[in-house]
Each structure stands twice: as C-alpha cells, then as structure tokens.
Amino acid sequence: MFLTAVWLLVDLQTYLVRDCEGVELSPCRNNVTEVTETATTSITCSGLARTQGVAWQVDYTSGNTDTIGECQSVTASATSSTCTAGSLPGLFTATRPTPTTSVMTINPSALNNGPAYVSGHTLRCSQPPTASTVCRMDYVYPSDTVSCSAQFLNPRDAAWSVSGRCDVTKVYSYLGRYTCQWYQQRGSSSETPLGQGVSIKNSSVEEGKYINGDCNVTTSFPVGDGQYSYRVVITPGGLSHTAKFTGTSLIRQPSPTHNCSRYVTDGQNVSCTCSGDVGSPPGVAQWSSTQSPQLAVTRAIAGQQQTCHVIYNNQAVSPVTYTVELASPPSIPTIQAPSSVSEYPFIATVTRSATLTCGSSTPGRPAASYTWPVNHGGREGTDVSGRGILTFDTISKEHDGKTVSCRASNLYTANRRPVPDGSLTLEVYYHPELHLVPVTDTNQCQPLTSNPSYCLVTEGQSVHFRCQASSKPVAKVFTWQPGSGNSSDLYIQSANHTLHTRTYNCSVETGLGDHGNDPRLPLRNSMLLTVLVESIMKSPGEKQDSSLGVGAAVGVSVAVMVCIVVVFIVVFSVWLWRRHWVLPCAAATAREADDGLKR
Template identity: 25%
Template sequence: MLSHMRALLFQRPTTPSISCSPTPVPENNNVSCTCTANVGQPAGSLRWLSGSKNNFITNSPLLTGDSPLVLTRQLTRGDHDVTQFRCDVLWSSEIKSSDSYTADVGYPPSGVTLRINSSQTNQDVVVLEHGAVTFTCSATGGNPAADVTLSGPGLQSTPVTSQVPHVVPDVQCGDSGSYRCTARNKFGPEQVASATLYVKCKPHFSSTRLPPIRFTGKAPSVVFNVTAYPGPTDSLTFGFLGSSAENSAPQTDYKGIEFGSSCQAVSNRVNLFTCVVTVYSIIPAVVGFYQVTASNPVGSTALVIEILLQDPETSDQNNGITSSSASGVTLGLGGVLALVVVISVVFFVWVWKRRWILPCADLHSINNSKRVQYEAKRSTDQNFEVTVTQSSLPRAPEGPYESLDMSEVAQRSIYSEISPDVAKA
C-alpha cells in the first residue's frame, strides 16, 4: 500500500516532442513550434532554448511553462539551416531534451548565369554553322533549389540542371538569336540571364522559286525572306536564264531591263532579312526567267524568278474582275428584266389589236386589185342567185378602225348584208 502511494507521488517525466510549421517558412514570416511532454510527478516544467547546431544558450531560455508549450518566432534568410530550437523538461535535478528543429526558410534564387561554350558568363558568341554548341546555366541561392530552364530559337523552354552543360551537336543557321536561362521557385520572382548566339552561314531562301512578276508599266515588286548571318552585304545580283528556268548558264551582260533590290533586317531577329525586288522597265527581248543571287562573306545562294510582260489593259481587267463582275451581273439582270417587259407589252398590244380585227373573220374573200363578188344561194331555190358587187355596197361606217389608224383595213372589210326583201324571199 505504501509503495503504491509512493508510485503515485513520484513519476519520472517523458522525453518531450516538438512539431513546427510551416515548412519551409517564407522568409520574414513566423514559424510556430509546439512542445508536448509528460512532465512527471511532482510536476516539472518545459522550456524552449535557441542556438546554433550543438551550441544552445542554456542560461537564457526563450520560454517556460506547462505542456503543451508553443513558441512563435520570425525567421529570416540568415536563419536558414543555422538557427535551431530545442525543448527541455525540467524535473527535480533531471533534464530531458527533445530533438532539435533546424530553421527551414524558403526564399527565391539570388541569381543565374548563362555561358555559351567556353565564353565568359552572359557573353555573346559567334560560331560556324554545323558545329557543336554548349550552353551552361548556373543558378545561385534559393530554397528549395530553383527549377532552371534554357530557351532560345533552337530550344523550347528545355529543363536543365544547374551547372550541367546542355549540348546542341549540330547548330543550324536558324538557331541564331537570343538564349535565356531562367531560374525560379515558389518563393519569389524568377531570375533571368541571356546571351546571343550568332551562327555564321550563307544565305538561305525560304523557297527556291518565287511567284512571277507581271510587268505592266507600274514597277511591280516581289517580297521574300532570307536567312543569313551576316546579312546580304551587297544588293542582290541577277542573271538572265532566257525562256527556260533550267538553264545553268545565266547571262550577265543582258540589256533592256532595269532592276531594283534591297534587304532589311527583321526586328528582334539577328539572322532574318526581308528582301524586295522591283522591275522598273523591261523590253520583250529579255522577258523570261532570271536567277537572283544573295551573297555574304560565308557564301551565296540563288533562286529563280519569272518576269512576264503584260498589257496594262489586260492587267486592269484582271485586277478589276472582282469589282466589275458584280456590275456585269447587275446590268445583265437589268437587261433581261427590260427585255421581258418589252415582250410583255408587245404581246398585250398585239392581243388587244387582234380583238378589233376578229369581227372581219366572217369575210369570204377580199381582193384589193379586182372586183369582189359574193354569191349566195338559197337552199330551197337553186335558180335564185344574188350577186353583190363592191360598188353596190354601202361604205362601211367609221368605227374603231379609224381611231386605231386602221382605216385601210376597215375600207377593205366588207360585211355580207342580206336585205330584208331577200331574206323574205
């Protein structure tokens, strides 16, 4: 019984445990650490100590109290992986200590560099086409470690490892341009370093055949792009191929045509140039195919262009076909509509006139040059015969024929009249 009571009055403490959050804590923000333990019987106490690795200041505790005991402190970038916290249980003459917490502070990378081949960092480099090029990105600082990417004309945001070279074994003319190393993590703005790669190469055309130039007396032009470094040093040169684009021996002493050409660098592109060829005059004898050559100190490249001589009126017709087609359709429809109206009017007039002529359909015969006779025989008396001459008939009364300017027709229109006496007989 006595031993049981002593066990209740005396109980040794347990080793404390701690937990801290967040991890990592953004720089200049607070970290919160909680210490828990059974402080024993009679009850002991807890204390928080701070210091560096294996060097705690025991005579100046940060905080004392009962379990659980919470410690809150602001951390800076300088505390990262240096400052430590520890929790102790004080019981009688015994001290039981927890594991140490080492400050984990999150912050962005402080810098990044780019080196091309063996050049100095962030320095522009000139190389020859088809050679190997090495890019090395190096990021400094940052917790957690920064994600590093390399981007440029020949690369599309390629992830790389800091300080590990990235090799392009066969660099092309189109790979010229600005390259960037970017380092970033979740705790701040990204860091960027850049350098320009110049790949020396002879001119390259986007196509070996350009659309034809149709000369109409208005100085037509054709525009195309050239990839080269350095750019075309002189104006483009021209050679006359004649009527065949396959001619391998262009003439350079031709006469009868006046050319103009120029090449301008495209903004933000060190190796891209826009060239313009203009024809100011030409005679039929030199119409045909021409070889256009672009040159720089590395080499030269040629393409073929056809120049045609076109009648200005034909050109205007071709150029205006779109706008005139609508007018042509409108005029055509208007003409058809007018024709339909005219035909309809003529038809109705003809029908109207025919209505006035129809009463004359009872005439047996009309003869303008001879005397007209009408004979009528009665079915009951074969010997009875009535002869009527034109002179014996009364003149047709004036009627609608006169108003219709058809008096001549009216005069020729003779109606058969049978007198009442004849009818009675």
C-alpha cells in the first residue's frame, strides 16, 4: 500500500508539472506584459486542455484577488466555448476562440479608474485545480517621438568605437521600465545585440508622469569590412527605430602606397609622400620614421628602408616598405635586323613591314627605354619585352646605305652621362635597273625617236650596244639572246637584213651576296632591243626616213617577195612556149577556127 501511494504521488506531480509548464501567457517578456494607455491590449493564454474550463483573475499587490472572467470547456463537436464576465466587465473581456487558447482583452479607458486595476498587478490564467500561469501588468504609454542616430568615432590617438544616441519624447511605464536595446547588422547578415540595453535618462516630466529623456551607447569598433546599420528597440512599447547614420557606415581596410622613386642616383636626396587608400572610416597615412605623410632623406644610401602605413583604429596597419635602390646605366644599345637570311638584307618593293629591334644587354636600373633619333621614316614602338622597335612599312632602294640610330635612356642617363647611341647601316637588295648604252666608236644603229627600244641600221653597217645594270648585289651574269652569249655587249660587225632584223633580249642576274645561301638570290631583270636593218636595194642617194620603224622593214620584205614571184612567172612562161603547150581552152578555140575554114 505504501509503494502504491508513492507511485500515485509521483504521477500526480508529473501531471501537475506538465500542465503548469504547458499553459502560458503571451505577450509576456521577463514576466511582464504591457497594457497600453491609448488602445486595447489582447493577452493570449495558450496550452489549455480542451475538457477543462478557464478562469482569469487579477492578483492585486495588496493580496486580494478578483475573478475577471471564466470560460467553459470545449465539447468534442465544438471549436470554441462561451465565457462569462467577472467583477470588472468592460475593463476585462474573456473569450475562448479555440479549444487550446483563451484571450483576455483589456480596455483601460472603459472605467474611469481602469488604470488602477492594471498598474503593477498580476494577471492570472488557470485551469483549476492544477494548471496556472501569471504575468505582471505594466501600464504604459509608448513614446510619441523617437529620434536615433549612430556614427563611427575614429580619433587618431585612441581606439575607435561606435556611438549611438536616441532622444525619446513623452514615454511612460508604471513599473519604470525605460530602456533602449541597440542592434548592429553588417550587410545582410544576422544582427547582433549591443549589450543588455541601456536606461533612458530622465531629463524632464510631463503631466506628472510622462518623461522625456535620451539613451546613449558606446561600444567597440566592429570587426570585418562591410556596410553597417543600427536599430533601437524602445521599452516601453517595444517599437523598433532605425538609427540615422552620421558620416560613413562603410568599413574598409586601408591600402596605402607612396610616390617614392624606386631608383635614385648615389647620394641623391629623396622626397616623397605616403598616401593612397586610407580606408573607411579614414585613417591617417604616415611614414613610421617621421610620423607624417612626408618623407625626406638626405643623400640616400642603397638598401635604406622606410615603411609607409596607415594608423587605423589606433593601430599601424597595411605596411608598405620602400627600399632605396641605386640607378645604373644601360649598356650601349645594339640594333638587330632579322636574323634569317631570307629576311635580311631587305629587298626593295618586295619586303613589307620590315622591323628592326634595339636593346641593351644590360638594361640598367631602372630598365632603359629606347628611342630612335635617326629613323628615316620608320615608325617607333616598344615590344612586349620593353625593347625598342622600328618598323618600315615600305622598303625602297633609297634606304640602302642609310644609318639608323637607337638611344637607351633611364634615370641614370638623365641625371648623369648618356650612353652612346647604337647604330646600324641598312642593307637593301634591289633588282637590276637596266640601261642600253650605244658604244659610240663602233655603233651605227640609231635609236628611233618614236620608240627608243628600236634602232635602224643599213646593211653592212655595225651594231654595238652595251647592257649596263645598277643592282644590289652587283650584276654578275649578262646574256644576249640571240647574240653574243654571256657578255654585256651586243656586237654585229656587218648587219644583214635577213639575218639581223630581229628583237634581242638582254638578261641580267645579280651575284649571291655576302650573307650565305640566300634563297631569294639571284635577282633578275631583262630588257629588249629591236634592230631594223635596211636593205642595200635602196638608192644610195635616197634619203633614209629615220621614222620608218617596223613598217619600213615590212615594206622591204614585201618588195623582195614580189620580185621573186615575177621572175617565177617569166621563167614558167618561157618553158611552156618551148614545149608548144597551150592551155586546154586555147586548143579548143583553134579547132573551131579550122572547122570554119573548111566549110
């Protein structure tokens, strides 16, 4: 029997705890629910048992209790139940809209002394005899006007912080609950509370109870880059207010730089500035050695180091080290033509976009830049490795033998002594340019004025022309076809009309140059000469027409042919006569004549 009684007590205790923990009032924060002066307030009791009724009570601070409403249980077929008013109808109104909840609506203005029944007293919701929950009532007036601001404080010689302030006008809490809870948020991440809230300092009182005041907060500077925002929840009322930010709300780490010359000449004075992105909020850029943005070094020595950093949140961050390096000159630049034998020497009118490069084997410190003081029309530029380039869009024979120059310059040459320029004499191949020159002592063939590539000579006279060529490489092989073979001279000692009236071709080839096996060589060219030989059949006293040209030669040839035909006809006729042979038509005519005579 004793053990049975113990188990029953344990079960009853478990049941009571479960029901007490299951019934709760909301809103009820920190065991306080607010009843607003200017509006009705609804408080919900949840976690109720469907089969049990609900009782609402007010426990006064004096120790007395009033039942202010009761609600019946909810039957299995219903979703709600009816409630009856208690001792203070109008001020308190109970409902049970669902089987598991009941709502108490409080209207302080329903009674003249209504606030007295809710100010500081305790509201109770219970399901007799086991389940019960309570929450103390605070009669409140939320503030009419709240103005909040925030800013980052970034003093140079102290740690940075966040400062916030809210000015609250006309607020009241019977229980004296006057606080500001600040919240911080970076970008779209979750917000975090700043501390446990700060009290509103009372600066004045209105109408005997409403206060005006302010609440200030100062907290550590946030960690992490981003855009920050702040809001404040004011108690009483629980309303949220966004703080207006003064200045920048962006946090960005600094990234300083400096304008010091990387290279200096030995003993040179250095003057430069530490600056750049000083972050947000702005820090202060300075040199560690001078504690200022300016740096002045007298007679700098190679290897000296200085540090540029930013004082940010009272710390030196993002240091950048400047190391003094001595400038040195570049070596004398050299100009390089294309290395392939098939690309250089250039060939006039054939080579396109010919390019020379210029560089120093030792570029110096800092690395030299290259210019072309003498460029003969080339376009200057720089390749990806920093060498100078000179480009000729078109190469002509006039470029041959011209000298281009290249100059290497850097900080050292600008302040000390320039290095000599590099130079290169251009070499350009060009095709033979031909000229036919009569050898005056032995040539009697006169060029026609109407066409200099023709010359006219009388049979028996001499023809002597020399084929001359201007080229690079120098012309080595001359050939006349038909004619005198591998010779630059065309020589006909005694011109014959039949044998020598024709066109002669002078062909020229250059040598192979001095640069090895160049597949482009030899270069070739040719020129034509037409020799017209006048026949001796012409009268010696007949004046020659130097403008006959090719027509005269053709006329002479026709005359010769006509003579040959005439001679043939005469010889053939004599032969027929001697053989007494007549044409068939003539024989027939003779027979007809004989027959007539006989008749």
